[in-house]
Amino acid sequence: MTSDTPHSQPVPAASGAPAPAAREGAGQPLVQLKDVNKHFGDLHVLRNINLEVRKGEVVVVIGPSGSGKSTLCRAINRLETIDDGEILIDGTRLPSEGKQLARLRADVGMVFQSFNLFAHKSILENVTLGPVKVKGTKPAAAKELAMSLLKRVGVDNQAGKLPAQLSGGQQQRVAIARALAMKPKVMLFDEPTSALDPEMINEVLDTMVGLAKEGMTMIVVTHEMGFARKAADRVIFMADGQIVEQATPEEFFTNPKSERARDFLGKILNH
Numbered sequence: 001m002t003s004d005t006p007h008s009q010p011v012p013a014a015s016g017a018p019a020p021a022a023r024e025g026a027g028q029p030l031v032q033l034k035d036v037n038k039h040f041g042d043l044h045v046l047r048n049i050n051l052e053v054r055k056g057e058v059v060v061v062i063g064p065s066g067s068g069k070s071t072l073c074r075a076i077n078r079l080e081t082i083d084d085g086e087i088l089i090d091g092t093r094l095p096s097e098g099k100q101l102a103r104l105r106a107d108v109g110m111v112f113q114s115f116n117l118f119a120h121k122s123i124l125e126n127v128t129l130g131p132v133k134v135k136g137t138k139p140a141a142a143k144e145l146a147m148s149l150l151k152r153v154g155v156d157n158q159a160g161k162l163p164a165q166l167s168g169g170q171q172q173r174v175a176i177a178r179a180l181a182m183k184p185k186v187m188l189f190d191e192p193t194s195a196l197d198p199e200m201i202n203e204v205l206d207t208m209v210g211l212a213k214e215g216m217t218m219i220v221v222t223h224e225m226g227f228a229r230k231a232a233d234r235v236i237f238m239a240d241g242q243i244v245e246q247a248t249p250e251e252f253f254t255n256p257k258s259e260r261a262r263d264f265l266g267k268i269l270n271h
């Protein structure tokens with residue numbers, strides 16, 4: 001959907017960043033994909049994807065445009081169907097429709113490149129709607145929760161405004177608060193900063209780094225290599241619908257194993 005951004009400068013890895021092995025016993029798999037395949041017509045977009053994400057783990061998915069990263073995210077949230085294989089969230093297979101889907105989908109927060117806020121509802125309503133409609137939270141409690149989340153992402157003073165009155169960075173932080181209001185078990189981010197002006201990227205990334213530090217389980221599709229270095233436990237490199245390589249950020253950025261990953265990094269880091 002987007003090309004590689006020019007904001008992807010290498011930054012030093014956070015010292016003491018835990019390697020996946022260090023977190024091995026830290027949690028059970030929260031997200032499991034088993035032999036997942038997906039076609040769009042003749043195009044084989046996801047090829048035999050096997051992936052486990054443990055509780056508290058931050059996985060950054062990178063790869064060339066068209067490699068299937070967005071489709072992977074959307075499949076995990078059931079926004080796309082899969083042809084075969086299995087996707088489990090906290091051990092439960094997502095149904096394809098019905099009330100149970102809405103409830104289970106609430107466990108999987110999603111933040112999109114294009115914010116996807118309700119244009120004609122206030123910022124506060126954007127955040128309260130899900131808890132009230134899907135979870136049956138009382139309006140007063142939903143408002144209290146929403147205000148605390150808006151405060152946490154630094155936009156509580158904008159609660160009465162419409163999305164269009166906010167900057168892109170503010171709108172994306174509202175989108176994060178809206179997803180968090182459903183108390184998700186895992187957060188999916190699909191290129192959350194790609195539509196933002198450069199000066200707004202860091203305010204969104206900082207919010208995401210904060211979430212990662214708090215132990216949120218996260219799957220993040222991004223071209224922001226600095227974020228991957230700073231916050232990821234594991235980097236997954238996708239190409240042509242396959243997981244080609246996965247490693248800690250330190251390993252991946254210093255010693256990518258595959259030719260395709262080396263090519264990709266060469267292009268993106270020398271942009």
Ligand SMILES: Nc1ncnc2c1ncn2[C@@H]1O[C@H](COP(=O)(O)OP(=O)(O)OP(=O)(O)O)[C@@H](O)[C@H]1O
Nearest residue numbers: 001002003040045064065066067068069070071072
């Ligand atoms: N709804 C759709 N119908 C048909 N083809 C699709 C659809 N959605 C995605 N595709 C195709 O599937 C392939 C994978 O797309 P996807 O958006 O998952 O890639 P991506 O790695 O996220 O790319 P980008 O980095 O550009 O966002 C692409 O070739 C894309 O054109």
